[in-house]
Amino acid sequence: MRSYAVGLALGIAFLLVCWFSGCWRSPAPEAPGPQHLEVWTIALKPKFTVYMEGLFHEFEEANPQVKIDWIDLPQQNIMQKLMASIAGGVPPDVVNLTTGNALFLAQNMSLAPISQYVSTQEADEYYPGLWSSASLNGQIYAVPWYVSARVLIFNRQLLQEAGWPNARAPRSRAEVAELAADIKKHKPQSWGYYPVVRIMDDWRLANLPIYDQRTGRALFREKPYVQALEWYAQLYKRQLLPAEFLLDGYQGALERYKQGNLALLEAGPQLLLQIKADAPQVYAQTDIVPLPWSKEGKVPAALMNLAVPQSSRNKKLAVKLALFITNWQNQLKFAQEVPLLTSTWRSTQDPFFTRSNGDPLQDKAVRVSLKQLPKANDFSLSLPHARDLERLLNKAVESAIYGDKSSSQALNEAAQAWDKIIEASGYGEKND
Template sequence: MKRKGMAAIGVAAMMAGLVACGSGDGGTADGDKKLTVWVMDGSAPKEWVEELNKEFEAAHEGVTVEIEEQQWNGIQERITTALSEDAPPDVIELGNTQTAGYAVTGGLADLTDIKADLNYDNWNKGMLPSAELDGKLYAAPWYAANRVVIYDKKIYEKVGVEPPTNRQEWIEGLEKIRKSDKDVQPIYLPGQSWYVFAGFLWDEGGDFAVEDGDQWKGALATPEAEKAISFYKKLQSFSKAPKDTDEATPQQSTDVVPKGDVASWIGLGWEAAGAVEAIEKAGGEADFGYFPIPGKTSEKPGSVFFGGSNLAVAERSTDKELAQEWLKAATSEKWMKKYAEATAGGLLPNTEAAQVRPESGSFAEAMVKASGVGNITPVTPGWANVETEPNPIKEYMTKVLKGTDPTKAGEEADKVISERINKS
């Protein structure tokens, strides 16, 4: 999943200045060892990675750590090629929905034997599943982020609406906004925001696909999915957004929200930051508030999709032991806490103990409140095939929003999901 700039408001372009060099050959001319680490653009703050590598190199005489920054565009093909070479990068950042696909090919080192050294038992339970496959550990969770509701404080205050704590209060507030001003969208919610729908689906106890023997099958033609899409449809009725596009078409944060007349929307930290920048650039003043996506009751927030990354060691690394040592350090509680501090709480570290206290009223504060109910898509190598356009989940959502019976639309989607997810 692409997550460029996922950090919350105020986190700068974190990767600026990272050295993009090194050939992944595992050594230098004088015999000293070189460890090559691939990280994605927007993932590792410059100061954090420099301090980490300085300490690591001091503890491992003769070792130099080379950081190579990668772009998300085309990354899957580059990683696939790199993992098949004799001297691949030693440590690689992988999207959490991509990890299983690389693990099944044999490209990633099995880390099961060092689980204890990696602080496995204390990892965020929502991040952990993406790092495992068939009972074995192939990566360490690094960071994640989730969506929250972003609202215009002025509109909410004018109408007299308070941030809700459950779905009923949420709907009541949107109704109140709609009745008060016909020109204002109570919420901007495109018909195909399937990451938002995922949370509603998990709240109902459902999922996109379930295991069926040694195969997987789609699970949208179910009572759980029908309840989830019914709530999504109700929520989407308060929006003027298209029913056949997602949040990026048009980009809600920069192409829709800055034009005004949007009381609330659901987005990531980088989207909130983008909206603020666009509004201020146009001479306006952004005044956003944030709250977790409400749950069915006030006892806990609604479930959220965790978008994030893992760190893995290449099976063909020329020094897997050294690579594992760097991985242990980078994902340790000590360095994860420093990571959370460096990103101003805008990204969730892999353990709750490393989470910093976010600023009151910030996007990060709302995000952290929902971090305990984070989840990911089915962990199987074939899941990447499901997300390929045309995405059957998106098509299912549009059909239901336009009047198709949820069961019929679900059966059509399940056929495609089942076919794609079982492809190698």
């Protein structure tokens, strides 16, 4: 509960500063005459300077009253600077945010509801699951931009050495456990699986709602939720997962895969380029398949968005710029610069995405990713104090996997703490 108290204190401090600085007052009138739009992005310079400056120049030519001021920031700095700028009454007009950060700011009434400035026709240009990712109380608070959806990357040679017929990738979690045991038996210095556990993603992929939509109260005390967590705990108990896998995360999994010591890697397909550059021998044995965990084909996605602070004096124009940057033509141009996918369905129909680049695995990665996009969702939590709620579940996962508590006890205690946080936030009262 200490993390909740700290988060609550920070949230209250932010609320008070914003109250006195006026960042939630009635919107100021749109400023007349030539307008400067300040745009903040994350880690795009210098590689994409030419692309971004070309977009801004094109927008300025179409809107002669506009002058765009572009600031690019490291991801680890942007939230601190953004919150300070909002509290100080000098926010950017358009800001690049992860879905989780956009929802956090929307919950604090710091972002403008994009949906109030966007037509149905404009919204329909985006994949529905991605468009609704930053949704809160029936409003959309960010325009989706570029996206990476997870796939299952695997080492054919390790599967063959473990006795798997035709080096076929597992098609279920039961088969993953079977493969992990076979790798342990035949290749004791290697690992079959190295998961980055996001238990809420697992529940959503299994169509298990995490909380009651009206009250916000936890729903994960029941047997199907416990079984999903217990699956990881049993793998760890059988020594089929590395001792440090919860600490090392993606980087630990990627390093072992590049060393040829990991059979399965669940990650974005863009990591194939890094594997190819750093470990060409492993890359030569690599194949991919769609993520097989959901019967409906749903897949977790990491999404970047563009949002507009509530205290921007040029919200309508800022939304226009966000829509311009993310329209299907400009997203297609961006996809030609970087191996990521677009959030607009029309751009993915371009022949660029089906044209061979001479690398069969890269071509397959594009095909697999495009097939998954209509079912891709950024599963960031849209509840008050989402970060504290996520920390509760992370602690429950750790205590269950390390054997400090049973999976049932860990989730029951997390659910009790979850409900207290939600009750203190007044979430249920707002929805009555």
